[in-house]
Amino acid sequence: MGVTASSAITDPGAARTPGPPGPPLWLLAELTYRCPLHCVFCYNPVDFAQQSSELATEDWLRVLRQGRELGAVQLGLSGGEPLLRDDLEAIVAEAKRLGYYTNLLTSGVGLTRERAAALKTAGLDHVQLSFQDSTREMNDFLSHTKTFELKNRVAAIIKEQGWPMVLNVVIHRFNIDHIDRIIAMAAEFGAEYIELANTQYYSWAYLNRDQLLPTRAQLKQAEFVTDAWREKLGESMRIFFVAPDYHEGKAKKCVNGWGSMFLTVAPDGTALPCHTAKMLPGLAFPNVREQALRDIWFNSEGFNRYRGTGWMKEPCSSCEHREEDLGGCRCQAYLIAQDAQAADPVCRFSPHHDRVLDAVQRAEANAARGVIEHPLLFRDPVNSRRLAKATP
Amino acid sequence: MALSTDTRPRIGPGFRLQWEPVQNCHVLLYPEGMVKLNGSAGEIMKRCDGQRNVGDIVADLELAFSANGLQGDVLAFVEMAGKQRWLAWV
Numbered sequence: 001m002g003v004t005a006s007s008a009i010t011d012p013g014a015a016r017t018p019g020p021p022g023p024p025l026w027l028l029a030e031l032t033y034r035c036p037l038h039c040v041f042c043y044n045p046v047d048f049a050q051q052s053s054e055l056a057t058e059d060w061l062r063v064l065r066q067g068r069e070l071g072a073v074q075l076g077l078s079g080g081e082p083l084l085r086d087d088l089e090a091i092v093a094e095a096k097r098l099g100y101y102t103n104l105l106t107s108g109v110g111l112t113r114e115r116a117a118a119l120k121t122a123g124l125d126h127v128q129l130s131f132q133d134s135t136r137e138m139n140d141f142l143s144h145t146k147t148f149e150l151k152n153r154v155a156a157i158i159k160e161q162g163w164p165m166v167l168n169v170v171i172h173r174f175n176i177d178h179i180d181r182i183i184a185m186a187a188e189f190g191a192e193y194i195e196l197a198n199t200q201y202y203s204w205a206y207l208n209r210d211q212l213l214p215t216r217a218q219l220k221q222a223e224f225v226t227d228a229w230r231e232k233l234g235e236s237m238r239i240f241f242v243a244p245d246y247h248e249g250k251a252k253k254c255v256n257g258w259g260s261m262f263l264t265v266a267p268d269g270t271a272l273p274c275h276t277a278k279m280l281p282g283l284a285f286p287n288v289r290e291q292a293l294r295d296i297w298f299n300s301e302g303f304n305r306y307r308g309t310g311w312m313k314e315p316c317s318s319c320e321h322r323e324e325d326l327g328g329c330r331c332q333a334y335l336i337a338q339d340a341q342a343a344d345p346v347c348r349f350s351p352h353h354d355r356v357l358d359a360v361q362r363a364e365a366n367a368a369r370g371v372i373e374h375p376l377l378f379r380d381p382v383n384s385r386r387l388a389k390a391t392p
Numbered sequence: 393m394a395l396s397t398d399t400r401p402r403i404g405p406g407f408r409l410q411w412e413p414v415q416n417c418h419v420l421l422y423p424e425g426m427v428k429l430n431g432s433a434g435e436i437m438k439r440c441d442g443q444r445n446v447g448d449i450v451a452d453l454e455l456a457f458s459a460n461g462l463q464g465d466v467l468a469f470v471e472m473a474g475k476q477r478w479l480a481w482v
Contacts, residue, residue, distance in 0.1 A: 071414030164406035
């Protein structure tokens with residue numbers, strides 16, 4: 001998932017004054033954790049294989065209706081691989097009827113010509129296709145599958161249906177040096193947008209962080225290549241380069257502010273302010289099987305816990321940037337500082353910032369030596385069950 | 393083609409204009425994004441149907457809002473919206 005839903009030509013844009021939160025403009029429906037790919041940077045929970053049963057079709061249709069009443073306009077259909085749900089067409093059709101702009105976020109596996117036509121008829125607005133790399137070898141290695149040729153075919157099917165195409169490539173040490181080829185590939189496909197999203201280090205990506213973090217030199221070169229392509233392509237294809245926050249010393253306003261715009265519903269019906277928030281300890285997140293979305297959005301502890309700035313501790317609570325970044329990412333604070341209320345450790349003012357610098361330093365050293373001390377952990381059910389058992 | 397009062401703009405491919413009661417404004421939706429339009433931008437864009445030309449749109453707006461001299465503002469907005477690909481014309 002990528003481009004943020006809020007370029008506004010007239011929005012006041014100023015810091016939100018305390019008061020009731022605005023509508024959840026972005027509803028992300030994670031339809032399933034099942035996935036044919038086993039990507040090393042996946043942000044799905046490490047224990048995904050342990051999770052209980054998926055919502056039924058009528059549950060999803062109810063969630064869509066409740067979301068639209070609350071004011072949601074963008075609907076992301078994601079996973080896992082959403083094409084594994086047989087009721088995807090029914091879900092899209094209801095979303096269309098309700099007035100959502102519908103985005104399918106897919107690996108492309110399962111998007112046959114017939115399925116694409118059915119989804120078009122149902123009213124699907126847009127497809128975001130993920131690629132792992134521009135070369136077959138690396139694409140297939142990173143996803144632990146043989147899918148490169150298939151993705152090429154799917155790109156053509158997307159164009160055939162007249163959908164705007166966004167290519168999404170998660171960037172890390174193994175593919176960052178191929179950015180020139182990756183952008184060229186997107187241009188050949190006729191993509192409208194390409195998102196070069198540096199890995200965000202949660203879940204599986206966090207487990208593989210020492211292998212995946214790029215070096216500063218790699219990043220600098222990648223940004224240079226990207227700028228050259230922007231110059232060359234002009235308006236014909238937009239390139240989004242999402243910088244990694246580890247290297248910047250600056251926290252990002254995660255999901256545009258906790259409970260301010262994004263609402264994720266996990267496959268089992270858990271409602272979350274962001275797709276990784278379930279890892280945070282001591283927070284009860286409601287389930288759409290038991291509670292209406294309006295009640296969840298406005299009244300639940302899970303959504304109110306980190307709204308605004310009132311929850312902050314130092315150095316955030318007195319920081320002049322607190323409204324700009326809202327303390328950064330809670331999951332990152334928990335993962336790195338073992339404290340979900342701490343400043344995001346990627347921030348240079350965080351008392352835990354040295355842990356981030358150490359990780360970057362380790363990455364530099366590993367890259368220089370060209371050795372990998374631990375094998376990459378692929379996101380598959382066997383690893384998931386093993387890791388879920390290992391952590392209490 | 394260069395923009396003039398004869399241009400017939402329509403909503404750009406991949407974009408969708410709709411009224412959002414909860415936000416009390418028109419919005420423009422596109423892949424994974426949204427532009428919130430202010431009142432005048434919404435009034436201009438909802439008239440961009442590929443049938444009416446800019447001259448018609450200006451006349452219609454001047455009538456609807458009992459105003460005159462809107463042509464410059466409308467042309468400037470349509471030009472900007474064309475660059476953003478919110479509007480397209482042949």
